[in-house]
Amino acid sequence: MGNKFVVTSAPHxxxxxxxxxxxxxxxxxxxxxxxxxxxxxxxxxxxVIAASITAAIITEALLQKLTKxxxxxxxxxxxxxxxxxxxxxxxxxxxxxxxxxxxxSIAIAKQTFGGLGKNxxxxxxxxxxxxxISWPMYMTKWSNPRFWPDTISSATPLAKIVHSPQSTxxxxxxxxxxxxxxxxxxxxxxxxxxLAGAAFLLYKGYIKWHxxxxxxxxxxxxxxxxxxxxxxxGDWIFAILAGGLMLGAFxxxxxxxxxxxxxxxxxxxxxxxxILTFVIRKWGGYPEGVSYSILMMNAATPIIDRFSKxxxxxxxxxxx
Amino acid sequence: xSKTFFGGVHPPTHKAMADSKPIKxxxxxxxxxxxxxxxxxxxxxxxxxxxxxxxxxxxxAQAAGFISAxxxxxxxxxxxxxxxxxHPISGKCLSIIIESDGxxxxxxxxxxPLDIDKLSPEAIxxxxxxxxxxxxxxxxxxxxxxLSPPEDKKIDTxxxxxxxxxxxxxxxxxxxxxxxxxxxxxxxxxSKAVGAxxxxxxxxxxxxxxxxxxxxxxxxxxxxxTKYPQGAEKQLIKTVLNKDVPSGxxxxxxxxxxxxxxxxxxxxxxVIFGKPLYERVVTIAGDCVKEPxxxxxxxxxxxxxxxxxxxxxxxxxxxxxxxGPMMGIAQGNLDVPVLKGTSGILFLSKKALISEKEGICxxxxxxxxxxxxxxxxxxIYYAITKDKIDLANEYNASDCIECGACSFECPAxxxxxxxxxxxxxxxxxxxxx
Numbered sequence: 001m002g003n004k005f006v007v008t009s010a011p012h013x014x015x016x017x018x019x020x021x022x023x024x025x026x027x028x029x030x031x032x033x034x035x036x037x038x039x040x041x042x043x044x045x046x047x048v049i050a051a052s053i054t055a056a057i058i059t060e061a062l063l064q065k066l067t068k069x070x071x072x073x074x075x076x077x078x079x080x081x082x083x084x085x086x087x088x089x090x091x092x093x094x095x096x097x098x099x100x101x102x103x104x105s106i107a108i109a110k111q112t113f114g115g116l117g118k119n120x121x122x123x124x125x126x127x128x129x130x131x132x133i134s135w136p137m138y139m140t141k142w143s144n145p146r147f148w149p150d151t152i153s154s155a156t157p158l159a160k161i162v163h164s165p166q167s168t169x170x171x172x173x174x175x176x177x178x179x180x181x182x183x184x185x186x187x188x189x190x191x192x193x194x195l196a197g198a199a200f201l202l203y204k205g206y207i208k209w210h211x212x213x214x215x216x217x218x219x220x221x222x223x224x225x226x227x228x229x230x231x232x233x234g235d236w237i238f239a240i241l242a243g244g245l246m247l248g249a250f251x252x253x254x255x256x257x258x259x260x261x262x263x264x265x266x267x268x269x270x271x272x273x274x275i276l277t278f279v280i281r282k283w284g285g286y287p288e289g290v291s292y293s294i295l296m297m298n299a300a301t302p303i304i305d306r307f308s309k310x311x312x313x314x315x316x317x318x319x320x
Numbered sequence: 321x322s323k324t325f326f327g328g329v330h331p332p333t334h335k336a337m338a339d340s341k342p343i344k345x346x347x348x349x350x351x352x353x354x355x356x357x358x359x360x361x362x363x364x365x366x367x368x369x370x371x372x373x374x375x376x377x378x379x380x381a382q383a384a385g386f387i388s389a390x391x392x393x394x395x396x397x398x399x400x401x402x403x404x405x406x407h408p409i410s411g412k413c414l415s416i417i418i419e420s421d422g423x424x425x426x427x428x429x430x431x432x433p434l435d436i437d438k439l440s441p442e443a444i445x446x447x448x449x450x451x452x453x454x455x456x457x458x459x460x461x462x463x464x465x466x467l468s469p470p471e472d473k474k475i476d477t478x479x480x481x482x483x484x485x486x487x488x489x490x491x492x493x494x495x496x497x498x499x500x501x502x503x504x505x506x507x508x509x510x511s512k513a514v515g516a517x518x519x520x521x522x523x524x525x526x527x528x529x530x531x532x533x534x535x536x537x538x539x540x541x542x543x544x545x546t547k548y549p550q551g552a553e554k555q556l557i558k559t560v561l562n563k564d565v566p567s568g569x570x571x572x573x574x575x576x577x578x579x580x581x582x583x584x585x586x587x588x589x590x591v592i593f594g595k596p597l598y599e600r601v602v603t604i605a606g607d608c609v610k611e612p613x614x615x616x617x618x619x620x621x622x623x624x625x626x627x628x629x630x631x632x633x634x635x636x637x638x639x640x641x642x643x644g645p646m647m648g649i650a651q652g653n654l655d656v657p658v659l660k661g662t663s664g665i666l667f668l669s670k671k672a673l674i675s676e677k678e679g680i681c682x683x684x685x686x687x688x689x690x691x692x693x694x695x696x697x698x699x700i701y702y703a704i705t706k707d708k709i710d711l712a713n714e715y716n717a718s719d720c721i722e723c724g725a726c727s728f729e730c731p732a733x734x735x736x737x738x739x740x741x742x743x744x745x746x747x748x749x750x751x752x753x
Contacts, residue, residue, distance in 0.1 A: 005651060006638050006673075010727075010737065011646040016674070116680050261698070263689075313692065314564050
């Protein structure tokens with residue numbers, strides 16, 4: 001008989017979710033933090049963001065063309081990498097550095113591993129780490145919010161504590177830290193904007209609470225317990241608001257590709273990130289430890305995955 | 321019911337197009353195709369030859385061995401041939417072709433007052449075996465075998481599975497609404513056969529009308545949260561009794577027997593009236609047929625006959641599916657016949673199907689969150705793509721129940737279920753089971 005229909009294996013219906021939809025939702029959720037950054041630090045940060053995204057997209061397309069693979073820039077993943085790299089850079093960073101950083105992120109950290117879904121390290125953070133090692137001077141040159149008087153010396157709140165402990169922590173109010181009235185990287189300063197984007201992703205189910213909440217909680221508790229002059233005297237609110245913790249916890253420690261698959265694994269991941277961040281901040285040479293913590297935990301992800309497999313139905317853990 | 325099984329998905333149910341329509345009896349077709357293999361186990365042995373006259377209910381093939389089933393003629397007519405014909409599951413199968421003589425007179429069955437105490441378990445199982453009853457939810461495992469568990473396994477609870485969790489399907493729902501007493505009597509007969517002290521009828525909460533009617537029929541009704549695959553045996557037992565059927569084991573390991581609603585009705589009709597399984601209710605649905613509904617169809621009716629009965633197509637179907645959209649089998653043409661295990665036939669247009677290309681796993685973990693067996697489909701998938709069957713087995717590929725939840729959920733549209741089925745097949749061949 002003539003009738004011919006499509007014959008494929010079940011299931012014959014699929015959910016409406018797609019990789020593209022997830023990626024572009026993350027881009028959308030990142031917008032408030034970028035807009036806030038541009039408002040706080042001025043136009044220059046917009047150039048940084050634009051350069052980073054453009055360089056990331058071009059690098060991805062070029063490499064895919066050179067290696068004769070389908071060009072997949074429309075999936076939005078390169079845009080996310082570009083955005084996140086820019087968000088992790090100081091507003092005054094030279095554009096050539098941004099371009100090199102984005103190239104490194106996509107070419108080395110993502111494509112050499114096989115592209116989307118295969119990379120071990122968060123590409124944006126790898127790019128940032130590369131720039132930090134290569135040009136530390138530019139990476140620690142901070143600008144103040146554009147509406148501050150010129151007389152205030154520029155540094156991030158966390159850097160101020162590490163490098164000049166005498167200055168009082170509370171030269172920043174918690175409210176300043178929350179809305180982003182402080183120095184720092186473009187996308188990390190406005191906690192309010194970050195939380196707005198994160199709330200959207202949590203609502204859509206594109207990120208889970210497990211990693212960010214554990215991460216922030218761990219940093220808070222450790223700082224409260226051991227981060228102050230005496231036991232249980234640390235300023236934990238300052239610790240979770242002042243650095244890149246919020247951006248890192250909600251947007252980079254939740255990157256699907258480079259973090260554990262299961263809820264159990266994600267809790268371990270968040271805990272590990274939290275401990276490492278606290279250790280780096282307290283005893284390390286850098287005032288900030290979020291990027292390196294997440295990168296280190298990225299490396300641990302395959303092991304975490306192996307030890308956090310879900311419980312198989314009908315199989316008893318021990319004995320039998 | 322607050323407790324439920326782990327994982328699961330919520331596909332759009334699409335039940336409304338057929339579930340409000342009463343069951344309609346379709347007149348016997350001119351020709352029926354009766355594959356000798358409509359069940360799990362050995363194909364039946366034909367006991368008629370071309371030219372023989374048969375009546376509705378005449379046994380035409382008998383069980384070949386313990387795990388097999390009898391087959392009966394659904395029409396009055398003449399055996400035309402015993403030859404290879406289209407089969408909705410295996411592609412081709414030796415089948416008995418019967419041409420109806422057009423008299424179409426239905427055999428009448430006199431109702432007998434049910435006295436369960438007078439029935440012995442042996443007599444019940446014998447009647448079921450004689451009637452050729454198989455699991456009508458789709459698996460088509462011979463029912464008399466399922467009712468004969470190993471001596472040392474005592475069954476204390478029978479669950480009648482009325483969850484009907486597959487989208488589009490509503491044949492069990494209609495049976496519960498229209499023949500609640502038969503469902504209950506069937507359940508009591510099965511309980512008696514296996515000596516089960518408890519009998520539970522489990523229905524998903526998206527069928528309030530069925531729940532209401534069944535409650536009036538006075539039995540223990542358990543309402544289940546609507547979630548796919550609620551009707552899978554292990555998940556059903558977990559939700560209803562909070563018991564875990566061990567990996568690789570069958571429900572009798574935890575003292576439970578699960579039977580589908582339609583099977584219960586068939587058991588009732590077989591035991592009380594001696595009626596063989598030669599017709600069943602089939603849901604015809606999808607966005608392509610003019611008049612979707614639930615039809616009482618003679619086994620062996622070709623799909624094309626049902627299409628014309630339902631008023632033909634209003635949209636061009638892209639897929640024809642035997643069973644539900646999550647686990648059903650896509651057909652290449654309309655020649656295939658309805659089998660004992662065919663609960664529905666769906667005609668879906670391109671619009672109703674999302675057919676995106678397979679992408680790349682972004683490790684979102686969605687498949688793991690929805691897998692009702694607690695597996696990691698993505699890990700099994702990649703193990704198989706790298707030809708590492710052993711690694712796939714380490715990830716418990718063989719525990720997969722092939723429900724399709726992982727593929728449904730996957731944003732990269734990977735054929736996770738298909739790959740795991742493949743791994744199970746390879747295992748089966750290697751172990752020679």
